[in-house]
Amino acid sequence: MRNTSNFVYIATTADTKGQELEYVQRLIAALNLPTRTVDLSTRSLPFDSPADISPEDVARHHPAGAGAVFCASRGQAIAAMATAFERFILTRRDIAALLGLGGSGGTAIITPAMQLLPIGLPKIMVSSMAAGDVSPYVGASDINMLYSVTDLAGLNRISRRVLGNAARQIAGAVHFAAVDYDDHKPAIGLTTFGVTTPCVQALVAELGSQWDCLTFHATGSGGRSLEKLIDNRQLHGAIDLTTTEVADYLFGGVLPCTTDRFGAIARTGIPCVLSCGAIDMINFGAPHTIPARYTNRLRHPHNPQVTLVRTSVRENALMGRWMGEKINACVGEVRFVIPTGGVSALDAPGQPFWDPAALAAFMQALEETVHATDKRRVIKTPYHINDPCFAQAVAEQFRYIVGGE
Structure with missing residues (x-):
């Protein structure tokens, strides 16, 4: 049986994918699962984040502090936020599953942290990069890469279907967690x-x-x-x-x-x-x-x-x-x-x-x-x-x- 005290974490860059984040969160909540949304935006300009956990909350986990994330170089900011998110994830003890939404930058930020999670814990990355070579994103983990088909740049008739499938897939994985019948053997x-x-x-x-x-x-x-x-x-x-x-x-x-x-x-x-x-x-x-x-x-x-x-x-x-x-x-x-x-x-x-x-x-x-x-x-x-x-x-x-x- 699933642990109802744990949350489905949903991570994305909400400055560009806020609509998608809210849409997926509503779908999962409607399936009777508690959620926590995480904003991994790297731009330094202030904006109202719709997420439960703000970019600043995550960025503070970087070894050099939040200033390493909110810098002038987009490439450096993405790499730094990826490091911060890895360290953030390692502090959490309440993750039932992790759903990521991203383009090239978001996928690069989210998947390294996914790779740190235990094998068997549900993890889905909805990405516009999932139709190419996904080996750097998946690594040695059991990450499910789901191609977004259209870019994640607002909701449309295609993205709603793909995101809806992702929400139901991760909810199903949590609700119907597999039982290990061979765990009595080493x-x-x-x-x-x-x-x-x-x-x-x-x-x-x-x-x-x-x-x-x-x-x-x-x-x-x-x-x-x-x-x-x-x-x-x-x-x-x-x-x-x-x-x-x-x-x-x-x-x-x-x-x-x-x-x-x-x-x-x-x-x-x-x-x-x-x-x-x-x-x-x-x-x-x-x-x-x-x-x-x-x-x-x-x-x-x-x-x-x-x-x-x-x-x-x-x-x-x-x-x-x-x-x-x-x-x-x-x-x-x-x-x-x-x-x-x-x-x-x-x-x-x-x-x-x-x-x-x-x-x-x-x-x-x-x-x-x-x-x-x-x-x-x-x-x-x-x-x-x-x-x-x-x-x-x-x-x-x-x-x-x-x-x-």
Whole structure:
């Protein structure tokens, strides 16, 4: 059941979107939900704000004070208000949901704060920017981006429908909050890719009776989502099997992690089994999008929109050192389990990416870099990553470090 003492927060720049704010607030209130409206306007000229919480109230949360927000530069003002709104949101303990309304500026202000809210708390951003690349706005969160179709510059026959849908959607999400039927089991996160799916499926089958298994597609945002949940202490362990995002990060692919990959594991000390799934590939779009430096490189068409480029011996050595340094920062129980028989469905005898020398370079660099301890170990197995025996070996290591066996 919903907590009736909490509010649906509605945030926008009311100096330009006051009509929209009042319209949406009335709709949600009519659905028997309490609301709090937040004005994020950045202009310094005074005006009568229709919101419950004024721009000055939010701006005071900026580390440098409200003066950092109400400045001459619009770009600086937007960035400063985004920071202030993030800090404002972190002070609130009464948020049932957050609905944002904005154009380019408002969306840039509101969505960073949305990303700080817990996964599962309803968050909808109605935006004129939602028809383009929304990855910077969504990040690793579960933000629902709703395209406004017309600009949010007054009410009309289109905006009323879109805003009405947004109001009813967020009200429905609050009224009919999902019940977690598996919350009696501790949760673990696993990373997967199409070319490592058999291994992950075997692990879920092996561990699923005791653990709530959450799988994350290793597409850049997938790794960030995994680590967001680790940082938020919502996972009890991790099997970070598919670390292909590192290849894209280091070598210019389209599905990269960030420099903070594995940082949440280090910060929290969560028990984790790592591996090198799909490090044999760098992901790009259609063939014409591949950078010229990879012109003569072995490639494989995954589908018309995705082309895979084989990582080289040198690149594998670089990945081994990069991951090794990250592992050295981990103080909890960490096992890096290597499938010496190949790291993906394409990296196997008779398959297009089979290259034992590349994997050997990775292993050598990793072992030379990692400072092994009782809690931090590199373990080599003779299996291919999709061999059921490898999944069994990973499961055994995981059970050992979490104290299950």
